Amino acid sequence: MRETSSKGFFWHWGHTIYRYRRLVVIFWAVLFIGFGMVAQKTPGMLKDNGFTPKGSDSDRGLIELQQELDLPASLLNLVYTRDGADLTKAEEKQAIMDSLLDLKKLLYVQQISFSATPRNTGRNDVQTVTVALNLHTDPALEKYPEIKGTVKPPAGMKVYVSGGPAILYDMQQASKNDIAKSEVIGLPIALLVLLVVFGTLVGAVLPMIVGLMSVTTTLGITYFIAQSYSLSNFLPNMVTMLGLAVGIDYALFLVSRFREELKRQQNVAEAVAMTSQTAGKSIFFSGVAVLIGLLGMFFVDLTFFRSLCLGGLLVVSVSVLAANTLLLALLGILGARINSLNVLPQSLRHRGSSRFWEKVAYGVMKRPLLLTLIVGCGLIYMMTPLGHMKLGVPNAEVLPPSYESRHGSDLMKLAYDSREMNPIQIRIHTEKEVWDEASIRQVREFARKTANTSGVNKVQSYVNALGAGSDAELAAILKAPEARKQLEDQKLAKNHTALLAVVPVRDPDDPGTDVLVRDLRKLNPGGLDVLVTGGPAYRLDIIDRIQGHIPEVLAFVMGITYLVLLAAFRSILLPLKAVLMNILSLGASLGIVVLVFQYGYMADALHITSIGYVSATLPVIIFCVVFGISMDYEVFLISRIMEEYESTGDNELSTAEGLKKTGSLITSAAFILVVVVGSFIFTDIEIMKALGLGLGLSVLIDATIIRVMLVPALMKLLGKANWWAPKWLRIRKENRGPSGR
Secondary structure, eight states, rough: OOOOOOOOHHHHHHHHHHHHHHHHHHHHHHHHHHHHHHHHHHHHOOOOSOOOOOTSSHHHHHHHHHHHOOSSSEEEEEEETTTTOOOOHHHHHHHHHHHHHHHHSSTTTEEEEEEEBBBBBTTTTTEEEEEEOOOHHHHHHHHHHHHHHHHOOOOOOOOOEESSHHHHHHHHHHHHHHHHHHHHHHHHHHHHHHHHOBBHHHHHHHHHHHHHHHHHHHHHHHHHHHSSSSOBBBHHHHHHHHHHHHHHHHHHHHHHHHHHHHHHSSSHHHHHHHHHHIIIIHHHHHHHHHHHHHHGGGGSSSSSHHHHHHHHHHHHHHHHHIIIIIIIIHHHHHHHGGGGSBBOOOGSSTTTHHHHHHHHHHHHHHHHHHHHHHHHHHHHHHHGGGGGOEEEEOOOGGGGGHHHHHHHHHHHHHBBHHHSSSOEEEEEEEESOTTSSSHHHHHHHHHHHTTTTTTTTEEOOOHHOOOOOOOHHHHHHTTSSHHHHHHHHHTSEETEEEEEEEEEEOOTTTHHHHHHHHHHHSSSOOOEEEEEEEEEHHHHHHHHHHHHHHHHHHHHHHHHHHHHHHHHHOOHHHHHHHHHHHHHHHHHHHHHHHHHHOOTTTTTTTTTOOOOSEEETHHHHHHHHHHHHHHHHHHHHHHHHHHHHHHHHOOOHOOOHHHHHHHHHOOOHHHHHHHHHHHHGGSSSSHHHHHHHHHHHHHHHHHIIIIIIIIHHHHHHHHHGOOOOHHHHHHHHHHSSOOOO
16 A cells, blocks of 8 residues: 555545535535534433343343233332431331332332342341332333432431432433543643644644544434434444544544645645545545454444444544545645644654654664564563453443442442342243142242252242142142232232242352353253343343354454455565554553453552453453554554565665654554543543543554554564565556555
8 A cells, every 4th residue: 555646536536525625514514513413412312221132041031021920111229328327127117118208109100119138237227129110211211300309318318229220321421421521631632732743723623623523423323323223322432432533533644644745736636636545545444444343343242332333333434534525625725724823833843753763663673583572572461461351241330439320239239138139030931820730840840950050049939939838739829819919919920920039159240150040041941931031141141142252253353354454565474463463452451451440450540440340341342443443553654664665675674764754643643542532531431431441552552562663673573574475466466556645
């Protein structure tokens, strides 16, 4: 991929954009205003966290329990506390119930009751009321402010509303806050970097315009998609993070090239056309590389990943389109005025920077083997925490403790036995009605097998709820409508469906409980139709669905990326080297994420709450996003080195010249990206914090250690082998059309 003066498709594209430059700007202005009016409403439209493993045993079992046993569609937990008080006393419980009279009057409130979950010793200062709602997630979120308004604690007490709808509501609010917070932190720093790079206010502002346009347009498009499809409420954060980072980066490359072309070309029209032919073309193929990485997330069958994939595809596509239309049009209108409004003296811009990168390249190539071993071993050492990485699926933990729903959830974990609070549930379907003697016998036998399974603490069912007695005796008791009604009200059995609650020996998120879920699914049901569900099974199905598709994600992203680079460089080793170095930077950054989020290193300094595990989503997201973005820098650097090599045939000189010409720009672009994604470390949602840290570190390592040290060292070590290709590939290389920034 070389720079060229030939007039190809992108040259004519740039010339056309220049010709209709004012119409293009008007079109984008109308688009911005139109989508901007609905973009701010998008976070409120997204009411799904995206972690439902649709079609899995746990998902099907939960749905059937809700349908057949009339389990509530959604639950809220009202967590009351008062320091030094015993809230289990009758008078305290009565005061709590009296304070909920207005809540009971709401038509969609099905039941209000105190939690029957066994307590941990010494935590009588916490009391929990469970509120069952006849509302599914979307209507429950709409009614949540009304519900919250009716919940007033008795005098001297505090109350925290938690549970599914409350957590989702807080996540929506956090998402809105995070978008604003990341922009407040990231954009001023990005602008400062752009001012240093360009030295003029006009040149610095243009990339900001492209980034904001890309984000706003994408959120507007998402608003209309969300009318028909369920999307994860994490999508707006992903769009903001990627849109600002990629949009500003692409515009940086384009504006930088346009300023060069103004000095070379006869007029502004030629400068715009040649900027499109070089930087515009590279931005297009860079966007394709990023899209390939993002498409990897589509293989994981969870709404969370497919929503982020959709948001990423949209915002990167819009960024590429905006750079190659809007920005080219603005450059055509501004012309030489791109260099107006100086903020830095000419003498301070990039002074000595080219010479610096040249010295770095030759310095690295003096001892390439030693440097490769030191850097390679260092990066591999940074990957070692991955061997002890514990994956989990966060619920309320995605929010910081300052949010009410998270704090309420934390109080419940302290006050109650988490195993009892979140048991494994088994949906049992009998051929005859559950009240029949034959059904009682089958359920009793299956419950016995379940109780004898290693890792089971106790089993609860409608059979043992009736007390001791033979199958015939229990069947006789259940002939009474009152006995049946009591079990139906307890949500234990009805018609042909029964619920088995299995309390594990270990905590719900313990690996031993995962083994137990798998063992229970292997049990012989003895003529019963069973589905293992409940919190632990739900969590396991989510992790299995993610991990089960990782080979496909890796094969697709690395395989397609290798083929794209093979086509670009016509070399066997260069694409392979690029893929392997990407793995090093990704592994090292993930190792640091494990240290921070799982083990708590530097957590306080980064305002992060260590939750003892890493979200199972992070490795896939970071891999897919960073792989594409890193390839952008790889293509930029290697294409310049290749251009020099084809004209000189000197591998060492070409490497030094390539780094000399690209080092400053790559570093600036990477720093902007690190600042934008890194600003999410200081937002509220823990997944986005981890994503910001992981992406920021990956890009930082890639643009510094990898590009500045490993690339020159390996180019020196491999020598002419860098450029080796089989005969058929060399023939195509001679006939191919050049491209590049």
